[in-house]
Amino acid sequence: MLLAVLIANSEGNILVERFNGVPAEERLHWRSFLVKLGADNLKGVKNEELLVASHKSVYIVYTVLGDVSIFVVGKDEYDELALSEAIFVITSAIKDVCGKAPTERLFLDKYGKICLCLDEIVWKGLLENTDRDRIKRLIRLKPPTDF
Structure with a gap:
């Protein structure tokens, strides 16, 4: 299960977070742990260079994209390899929405579309959509025409 997707700015302020199956009392711990990590x-890490960590029997893959840091936390079948695929889809979607690696201002300007992308990519803790074209079609808020 994908436990969390968290996006923070360079100062450590959380811009977007999505938790799945994480009790409310543990979320503060995860926020502070990921920001400190x-x-x-x-x-000094290059854009989209992946880093991996583990904590409490879960895996964490994280990276920098422009001025934002992206963290993906998973357990069980979502090991480092599956999380690297998930973070690749997330970074690709953010770059598509923003047109480039985002500054914090650009990220916040496109906040609504980015949240729609995250909702289409991760659904109830599972990696749902990985196809860029399908995600673009789904965030237009028009009914899908192909089944």
């Missing part, structure tokens, strides 16, 4: 390890 990013602060400790993401200095």
Whole structure:
């Protein structure tokens, strides 16, 4: 299961978070842990260079894209390899929406579309859509024409 998708700015402020199957009392722990992990390890990392960690029997894959840091947390069948696929789809969708690697301002300007993309990519803790063209069609808020 994909436990969390979290996107933060360079100062560690959380811009978007999606938790699945994580109790409310544990979410604060995960927020602070992921932000600290990013602060400790993401200095000088190139765009979309993946870093991997594990904590409490879960896997974490994280990266930098422009001015934002993206963290994906999973367990069981969502190991490092599956999470790297998920984070690749998420970064691709964000670049498609923003037109390039986003600054924080551009990310916040496109916040609504980015949230729609995340909702189409991850559904109830499962990686749902990985096809870029399908995601683009789904976020237009028009009924799908192909089944």
